[in-house]
Amino acid sequence: MTVLVTGGSGFIGSHVVDKLRESGFDVLVFDIIKPHRNDITFIKGDITSRDQLNNAMKDIEYVYHIAGASDINKVEKQPVNAVDLNILSTAKVLDAARLNDVARVLFASSYFVDSGKGHLYATTKKASEMICSDYNTLYGLPFTILRYGTAYGPRSRGEDVISLFVKRALSGEPLEIHGSGVQSRNFIYVEDLAKGNVAALSQVAKNRTYILEGSRAVTIRELAEIVTRIFDEDIDIRFGSKRPDDYSGDKASDISYKELKWEPETDIQDGIRRYIKWYTENK
Template sequence: MKVLVTGGSGFIGSHVVDQLVDAGHKPVIYDRRPSPYRDDIQTELGELSDLTMLELAMSGCDAVLHLAAAADVNEVAKMPVESEAANARGTLNVLEAARGAGVKRVVYASTIWVYTGESGERVDEESNLGMPNHLYTASKLAGEMYCRSYNELYELEYTVLRFGIPYGPRARPAAVVPAFVGKAMAGEALTVAGAGDQSRRFVYVEDLASGCVKALDPVAANRTYNLVSDSSVTILEIAELVQDLVAPTGIEYTEQRTADYVGVEVSGVRAEEELGWTAVTPFAEGVSRYVEWRREDEAAAPVPMQPTAKAATQGFTAALTRVRKSVAMPFAYAIGSLMMLAAYVVAVDSLGLPDAQVGTLAVTMIAALAVFLLIELMWRNPKTRAISAVSSALITAIFVFAVMTPWGHHLFHLATPGRSLFILTITGVALVIALASAGIALARRRG
């Protein structure tokens, strides 16, 4: 199965890509940046806001694992507009692109934060959800709703995975386990909000990635699953565990965080019964693995050099070189293509055709290029589709007037296409479209 993984270069996504490969699937990464962990996987660079690029990246895919999101709740609170665009509208774009590309299933990464504020000792996928009290929760719930709407309206299959709190190798430094480990390794006190009695259902990232792969099974179509461990851990217990594993640093207590996740017991029975999935890594063992990975990763990191004037100059030169390289290839391709098209027109002119016929050929090639670019670059985006249609129709109408009517011939000094000119023109148009297609593909591949 060919599977697009949005956010495939990130923390959870990189582990999902690893397990897709192990399971015999063919993953495709869609991310803002290349993967620092895999250079053997097809990667498409782009934004969730780029509907056209998303649809192109999904070409030929059977499913999409949508993991890309603004996941740091503190950053979401600081940047609500940008976070909503990534989480809610980004998910909407993924669903729309999947519909356009003919993808069968979208697996959406949600969160157990949706249960914040629920009453009762235990919740599951059928529990009623209250109004969210955090922007992060609201944006993730919006994504869940969009998934269900696209299924009802367009019969696009979905699977919602409500992740427990992920931890493990490659985690972002701001998450609770990495933050505690980093402070302990630096000999700093660990900061705990409130009394530290907030509980979490943590899931080791490799277990979580396994659940994502299992969610591709047919049984998971149009279902929601909690991917959680079978026990909760409080923030204070995490701090004490990190002290035992890393260093016995102190603990500092601060004010309770606003709109924090209020832990409730989340059931993972459905995932176990329908997918055969459970979280198999005990929390203490998972944190120990993370500490080991963190130490190895930091030991392998290059020692930073002290900044100097020479280093600054070298950095500026390197940046300028990268810019030149990024511009040089598309520019060289464009110049080469124009020279090739000009050579073709000159070659046709050398056959002894009248100037009017050569002009007709050139005008046809230019019109074909304009219409092709309008459709290729603008048609797939609903926001620019109307502009593309109107502009293409206008260019076509002008072309028909210029080439097919006596008044157009007189006004533009063109000729009525004959058999030989028709064949040469079709060849020229095919050359134009081939060069333009290759150029667009090159530009998109370079990000």
Template sequence: MRVAVTGGCGFIGSHVVDRLLAAGHEVLAVDSADTHLNPGAEFARLDILDLPGLTRALGGSEVVFHLAAMADVEQVTADPVRAVRMNVDGTATVLEAARRSGLSRTVLASTVWVYGAARSEPGLDGEEQELDEHAPVDLDRSGHLYVASKLAAEMLVHSYRDLYGQHFTVLRYGIPYGPRMRDELVIARFVQAALAGTPITIAGDGRQTRNFVYVEDLADAHVRALSPAAQDQTFALEGSTAISVRDIADTVDRLLGPVTIEHIEARTADYTGRRISAAQAKRLLGWSPKTTFTDGVGRYADWYRAGNPGATR
């Protein structure tokens, strides 16, 4: 199958391209830079808002994976207008280019951050019930602009299906980590601080949790999402174990320490983590994460120490 990947030279996108090529697909990487370009893929250097250029580039493909977005929440906060253009207008541009080019499906990269806006009821034990892809969203709880932009992008793919018959798959990523991740991401910052012998800083009390997903496990889900079973479905690609920020620091300390830990003020509207089910991905796609957190952090540290280029994108 011939597939396109927007953001195909970025952190997650480059791993998706790698895995698609390994599975025998023809791949077009669409990006504004060739930072992590796999030489086995075709490359189109394009602005994601260039509708005529994107329409031409997608011609001949069957599916487009739309990963290009502003994903750094600090950048979203600093430049909200550009964030909306990238994450909302960019999604509309990809959907329209896919429609004009006759693609069968658009696979949208979303995030478990959207569950911060989900409503839930307490279970019999008084604790919050596990959330799945059908959890209703309360717009009053959308909080961070990044969440709002991703919810808007998800709404667009549903509208394009209803109006134009354009099929979709939504992949709500758990918090990804691994080789090629941005230096600003928490695991990268902690590992690099430990290797440099500088203190690790934790925003808030460090009890906020994430279900991290190793990037190669995440990329595997994209290949599986080409299955007909994934059409018009949403999948939470959540990690199997809740890891607190303090757990990250302790893991880095065990692998690379000893390290010094300092606490700073918590971030505004940070995603605090919720119990999210990945059962649908396992049931329909046969997917579940395989890499343990300690192994994944160790692999990233090995990659970083090996001096791999482009580690900041």
């Protein structure tokens, strides 16, 4: 079975590629950056190019569409670019899949979609989900929507709160929290998330939507306390001004567990320890 992964050289995409290879799939990565491994086919391409996408999907059975603008702050600063990358490019991916008779497109969405937060980023993901559904209704193209929680772990961009806390702790700097720290996230270790992506290839996932998150929500204050305990050092925790409309995460849907026969395995403390080990070995 041959699978194409857009954004397969990125943080989450590269781990999805790893788990697909472990499961025996032939994998093609469509990205502007070369992937981290050599036992896959690399197609250098831009998701804004219809021609490149059409050519890349010849003889492809499944497509994971993971590429796009994922940094909420950058989306806010470059809204038109975000719409181009997250909405128009999704339509181009779906159309290329339709023209090449791809069996199914698995779309990487976000739990921000149902949170009422995330602003323009959430809007781009919600619009893309609707386009996936429309392509199924109009053209019979099957889809699976995967709403990711807050991923962390090896190969992260280094801009998420866990990465920032770890870097500050290693430097002996205080951990800075916006507001009181009661805002929460449903963090998920990236390897668990990647396994959930592979589980979604099951036929039961056809035309379904799943939430792939950690087993429980963690407040930012609790997260800071976990990091200080792991380092076992006197690290200050400082509280600053609250960001508007900060999101509080919810527990992942039981449907994801039951239908996909998948659930997150990595406890938040263990996951952070693994990330620290990777970071100190690769920084």
